[in-house]
Amino acid sequence: MKQGLLWELIYQIAALIIAVILVHSVYVTLVRPNAELIQEQQTFLQQTDENYVPERSVYVILKDFEQETCIILLLWAIAIIGLKTQRTLRERSLLDRQLIQVGDGMSILPEDSRNFARPVQALPEKQREYLLPRALLAGLHRFQTTRNIQDVSATVKDVCETESEQLETELTIVRYIAWAIPSIGFLGTVRGIGQALSQAYQAVSGDIVGVTVSLGVAFNSTFVALVVSILLMFLLHQLQLLQDRLVLDAQNYCNENLVRKLQVPGQDGHL
Numbered sequence: 001m002k003q004g005l006l007w008e009l010i011y012q013i014a015a016l017i018i019a020v021i022l023v024h025s026v027y028v029t030l031v032r033p034n035a036e037l038i039q040e041q042q043t044f045l046q047q048t049d050e051n052y053v054p055e056r057s058v059y060v061i062l063k064d065f066e067q068e069t070c071i072i073l074l075l076w077a078i079a080i081i082g083l084k085t086q087r088t089l090r091e092r093s094l095l096d097r098q099l100i101q102v103g104d105g106m107s108i109l110p111e112d113s114r115n116f117a118r119p120v121q122a123l124p125e126k127q128r129e130y131l132l133p134r135a136l137l138a139g140l141h142r143f144q145t146t147r148n149i150q151d152v153s154a155t156v157k158d159v160c161e162t163e164s165e166q167l168e169t170e171l172t173i174v175r176y177i178a179w180a181i182p183s184i185g186f187l188g189t190v191r192g193i194g195q196a197l198s199q200a201y202q203a204v205s206g207d208i209v210g211v212t213v214s215l216g217v218a219f220n221s222t223f224v225a226l227v228v229s230i231l232l233m234f235l236l237h238q239l240q241l242l243q244d245r246l247v248l249d250a251q252n253y254c255n256e257n258l259v260r261k262l263q264v265p266g267q268d269g270h271l
Contacts, residue, residue: 077178084239134159
């Protein structure tokens with residue numbers, strides 16, 4: 001478990017570094033040079049033609065540092081979401097396997113719990129850490145110890161609830177990124193408005209180019225931050241939905257393939 005957490009931490013740091021390098025390289029070689037060229041052309045046309053209306057360019061919209069930061073954070077969050085999605089899909093693949101080999105009309109007695117647990121314990125170490133094997137083993141061990149079916153059901157439910165809380169906690173960094181992106185866009189808005197106000201004297205004298213460029217910084221940073229935030233929140237909610245379904249399906253799997261098969265000699269044995 002500790003090795004898994006360490007590996008995930010290393011993965012997150014490496015993903016952030018790679019995102020910074022890739023995005024900054026694209027900005028330095030493509031976005032900012034094209035944005036400067038387009039802005040120079042638009043400024044020249046505005047000064048020579050009063051009726052000229054500049055067209056919005058993707059390069060100009062994305063050129064500022066706030067937009068670059070938002071895109072870096074988006075790619076970082078996508079990398080984290082991708083890792084967790086891959087793990088969740090791997091865990092879901094176990095739901096299609098018959099880990100508890102109980103034939104039709106057969107029941108699991110307390111003294112047989114260890115035998116039925118062996119196929120689950122024979123899984124690779126990485127798979128044994130998944131939710132379904134942990135819930136099944138916890139239920140079988142509990143049944144062997146207490147010989148009480150209600151305790152088994154409660155144990156399976158507790159394991160699933162704990163897993164749900166843990167999955168929720170592990171998404172904290174992604175939620176922080178989703179909060180930080182609009183905040184960075186707002187910082188760009190404040191910076192742009194501040195620059196526009198500092199150049200107000202130029203607008204009074206008839207030169208509004210500087211004010212226009214500064215206001216463009218304000219509006220473009222907000223626009224990009226909101227678009228990126230919407231995309232990230234969609235991906236985050238899809239991951240949460242996938243994880244919630246995993247927990248519910250794992251609990252149902254245990255109820256159908258374990259709890260309903262348990263029987264205590266001399267008792268009904270069914271819920």
